[in-house]
Amino acid sequence: MRVLGEYYRRDLGIRSYPLLVYALATLSALVLQAWLPHFLHGHTWFDLPLVVTIYFALARRDPIQGTIMGAGMGIFEDALTNHAVGVSGIAKSVAGFLSGSVGGRIDVDNFIVRMLITFLLSLLCGAIYVLIYRVLLGMDQEWRGLQELMKALGSSAITIVLFPLLDWTQHRD
Amino acid sequence: MDSFFARYRNLLVLLAVVLAQIIGLAVQVRRTDSGRNTLGPQDPTGVRLIRLWADAVVTPPEQIFHATGMGLSGLWQNYIDLRHVREQNQELQKTIDRLRLEQASLLEDARQGERLQALLDFQQKYIYKTVIAQAIGSSGNDSSRVFYLDKGSADGLDRDMAVITPDGIVGKVREVFPHSAQVLAINDQTSGAGVILETTRTRGILRGDAAGHPQIIGILADQRIQPGEKVLTAGGDLVFPRGLPVGEVVRVQPDPDRDSFIDVIVKPAAHLDRLEEVLVITSTEPHFSAEQQQDLTTSEVLKGAEAATFKEQRNASQIMAERLPGLNDPNAPVPTPASTPTSGKTLPGQNQNASPAPAPKLLRPLHPDRFTPGAGPQPPQDKGSSTPAPPGGNP
Numbered sequence: 002m003r004v005l006g007e008y009y010r011r012d013l014g015i016r017s018y019p020l021l022v023y024a025l026a027t028l029s030a031l032v033l034q035a036w037l038p039h040f041l042h043g044h045t046w047f048d049l050p051l052v053v054t055i056y057f058a059l060a061r062r063d064p065i066q067g068t069i070m071g072a073g074m075g076i077f078e079d080a081l082t083n084h085a086v087g088v089s090g091i092a093k094s095v096a097g098f099l100s101g102s103v104g105g106r107i108d109v110d111n112f113i114v115r116m117l118i119t120f121l122l123s124l125l126c127g128a129i130y131v132l133i134y135r136v137l138l139g140m141d142q143e144w145r146g147l148q149e150l151m152k153a154l155g156s157s158a159i160t161i162v163l164f165p166l167l168d169w170t171q172h173r174d
Numbered sequence: 175m176d177s178f179f180a181r182y183r184n185l186l187v188l189l190a191v192v193l194a195q196i197i198g199l200a201v202q203v204r205r206t207d208s209g210r211n212t213l214g215p216q217d218p219t220g221v222r223l224i225r226l227w228a229d230a231v232v233t234p235p236e237q238i239f240h241a242t243g244m245g246l247s248g249l250w251q252n253y254i255d256l257r258h259v260r261e262q263n264q265e266l267q268k269t270i271d272r273l274r275l276e277q278a279s280l281l282e283d284a285r286q287g288e289r290l291q292a293l294l295d296f297q298q299k300y301i302y303k304t305v306i307a308q309a310i311g312s313s314g315n316d317s318s319r320v321f322y323l324d325k326g327s328a329d330g331l332d333r334d335m336a337v338i339t340p341d342g343i344v345g346k347v348r349e350v351f352p353h354s355a356q357v358l359a360i361n362d363q364t365s366g367a368g369v370i371l372e373t374t375r376t377r378g379i380l381r382g383d384a385a386g387h388p389q390i391i392g393i394l395a396d397q398r399i400q401p402g403e404k405v406l407t408a409g410g411d412l413v414f415p416r417g418l419p420v421g422e423v424v425r426v427q428p429d430p431d432r433d434s435f436i437d438v439i440v441k442p443a444a445h446l447d448r449l450e451e452v453l454v455i456t457s458t459e460p461h462f463s464a465e466q467q468q469d470l471t472t473s474e475v476l477k478g479a480e481a482a483t484f485k486e487q488r489n490a491s492q493i494m495a496e497r498l499p500g501l502n503d504p505n506a507p508v509p510t511p512a513s514t515p516t517s518g519k520t521l522p523g524q525n526q527n528a529s530p531a532p533a534p535k536l537l538r539p540l541h542p543d544r545f546t547p548g549a550g551p552q553p554p555q556d557k558g559s560s561t562p563a564p565p566g567g568n569p
Contacts, residue, residue, distance in 0.1 A: 032235045034314035035322075042447035043386070045316045064184040072191045080228035082318035083348055083358055085202045085213055086221050087195035089315075094195070098188045137196065138203050139211040141363070143384035148316055 016060045022170045026053050027070070031077055047155035048123055050074035054093055055100045055119050056160075056167055059109045064101035071097030085138065092129040096122045115164055116157040123153035213364075217349075226351060229322070233354040236311040237324055278469040285470065302415065303457035305329055307337075307355070309449040319345075319362035319386055321449065326353045334413055336455040342419040342443025343367065343407060344452055355454075359446055360420075361388045368411035369420050371438075372404035380405070380420060380440065388421065390438040391429070399426055405440050415458055419443045 030049040038045045054074050058067025075090035099122060107114060127149035134142035179186065202221055204214050217225065307323040325331055327350045335347045337357050345365065349356040358365050361382035369380045369390060376399065378390035390405070403423045409416025421442040429435035 028231070028235075032232055032239075035232050035311045036236050036239055038312045038314055039309065039321065043312065043319075045312075045314060065187045068184075068188045068191050072195065076195070076224065077228050077231075078314060080221075080225045081232060081320075081322075082313040082315045083213075083320050083356070083362065083364060084315070084318055085199050086224055087198045087202075090195045091192050094188060094191050098184070102184070133199075138199060140203075142317070145316070145384060152316075 015062055017172045018057075018060075018167075018170060019172065022167070023057070026057075026167060027074065031074070034078065035081055046151050047159055048126070048152055049156075049159065050078055051093060051096060051123060051126060052119060052156050052159050052163060053167075054097045055122055056115075056164055058097045058100035059104040059115065059118070060167075060171070062101060062104035062109075064098045067097030067099075067101035068094050069097070071095070088130055088133050088138075089126075091133060092126040095129060096126050099125075112161065112164065115160050119160050120153045120157040123156045124149060127152065222349075225349060225356075229351045229354055229356070232311065233322065233324075233351070236322065240308060240310045240324065278473065281469055282473050302455045304338075304453040305331065305456050307331075307452055307454055309357075309452060310354075316386075317363075317384070319359040319365075319382060319446075320348065320356050321359065323347075323355045323357060323452065323454070324353070325454065326351045326355050328352050330456045331355045331454055332456070336414045336418075338414075338418060338453050338455065339444045339449070339451070340453075341445065342421060343414055344444050344446065344449065346413045347454065357452075360442065361386045361446055366411065367414055367420070368408040369405050370408040371399060371423070372406055374398045374403070377408050377410075378438070386446075388440045388442050390440060392432075393436060393438065395428070395434055395436045399423060399436075399438060401425055405438075415455065 030053040034049045054071045071093035072090045075093035078089045079086040131142050131144045134140050203211050307325040309321050310324045311322040313320045331350050337344045345357045345359040347355050348358040363382050365381050367380045370377050378393040380390050401423050405420040407414040407418040421440040424439045424441045427437050
């Protein structure tokens with residue numbers, strides 16, 4: 002009965018988007034993430050692919066979609082660096098999974114909740130990234146708390162503009 | 175069983191995705207001889223393919239953005255902000271004329287330096303073949319100090335080529351794609367460039383720390399190393415030519431891991447966080463443009479004319495020397511081989527078969543007397559012969 006209740010609530014809130022929105026949003030996030038830091042003196046104070054992953058996972062309330070989207074985004078990001086391919090992929094897979102799982106249990110229309118989720122998952126992604134490097138790969142990777150905090154704050158701030166914009170593109174009955 | 179998969183479907187998908195990526199990571203990491211894990215110098219084929227796809231997706235939009243930005247900037251600079259252009263043009267023309275004269279002089283110096291280097295069997299040259307490229311994007315990750323260029327293998331770029339600016343070195347080409355290239359900056363943690371301190375001549379390896387500050391690691395503590403000292407490339411890493419500016423020493427701090435070693439924090443000469451145009455050294459072979467070659471030919475011609483003038487002056491001085499009276503006395507006796515201290519011996523390098531100098535022949539006198547050389551009193555031939563007694567002698 003409890004499970005039915007959850008599915009019922011999910012069915013009420015699941016959103017859908019045109020395929021073009023998916024393609025444009027993911028591609029724009031990846032390109033801008035690589036292009037904008039070039040004009041910010043090399044500083045990366047945001048994680049656009051993570052923000053987009055969280056948004057679609059929350060909106061669709063589907064952990065599987067969040068996992069796969071996070072994995073794709075992370076692998077793509079890793080491919081643009083000189084680091085091992087898959088580290089960001091694992092971190093963003095977990096973030097997408099958690100977003101999709103949380104999306105079925107809370108009110109995702111509240112922008113404060115969205116910001117808080119983005120902030121926490123951004124910090125979690127940074128921690129997983131360092132953890133994989135140190136524990137799984139046995140390589141040196143310094144935890145830069147202040148930088149991660151700034152990135153989490155920047156990503157949260159972006160949600161104020163980006164999430165309503167993406168909300169506006171959803172299918173309407 | 176079906177209910178198990180249905181119930182834990184989400185978690186199983188997550189585990190499968192994570193596991194697949196962990197296997198992918200295991201393929202990329204290698205253990206070095208020193209027991210440390212590191213990424214291989216070259217990516218496996220599958221990983222390189224992923225990087226190629228990612229580059230193919232990201233680079234075209236970046237190039238469009240970059241071209242659009244340059245176009246707007248050019249529109250403003252070329253058509254709107256054109257005040258005082260004529261005056262500036264005249265000043266620039268004068269500067270170009272002056273620089274051309276200086277260039278011809280410097281090229282001759284460079285040529286001379288090149289010859290000297292060839293004598294010392296150095297491979298580095300002062301003049302390199304370079305390709306100008308634009309920095310169009312970054313990795314998008316703070317811990318990865320790489321950026322992308324709008325030139326690739328189609329433009330002659332290759333792995334491990336040095337990337338520089340007029341201010342100093344920037345990094346080296348890490349990965350090459352057909353129309354773009356990935357550059358590893360010198361402030362990345364995985365980079366490494368051989369450098370030398372200009373004054374103390376201390377050598378070390380330059381690499382970045384976690385915050386992206388370049389530092390020279392693994393050098394013994396030296397009190398002489400002070401802030402402000404220039405850092406140059408050492409030329410031993412087979413990437414950067416020797417003598418290029420790297421930066422200057424900001425501070426010296428003890429190595430946290432090893433006693434008696436220090437880390438030298440360096441401020442890079444190139445603006446690594448504001449890169450626009452860079453030069454990629456595609457060849458260290460001497461390369462002269464048509465204008466430079468023409469200047470060199472002119473220099474050679476001028477040098478030939480100068481040498482001819484010098485030769486004429488030397489011939490004239492020799493003629494004058496022959497006409498002027500010498501310091502040798504023509505009446506001095508000719509030294510005979512018997513009178514020389516080295517008679518009977520051969521000096522090193524002297525030809526033993528060489529005939530001695532011919533002695534002058536004495537003409538026999540027509541009426542010799544007792545004063546004639548060789549006609550003095552002869553010794554008695556035998557005891558019985560009578561000899562005239564000297565006057566006043568004893569009987």
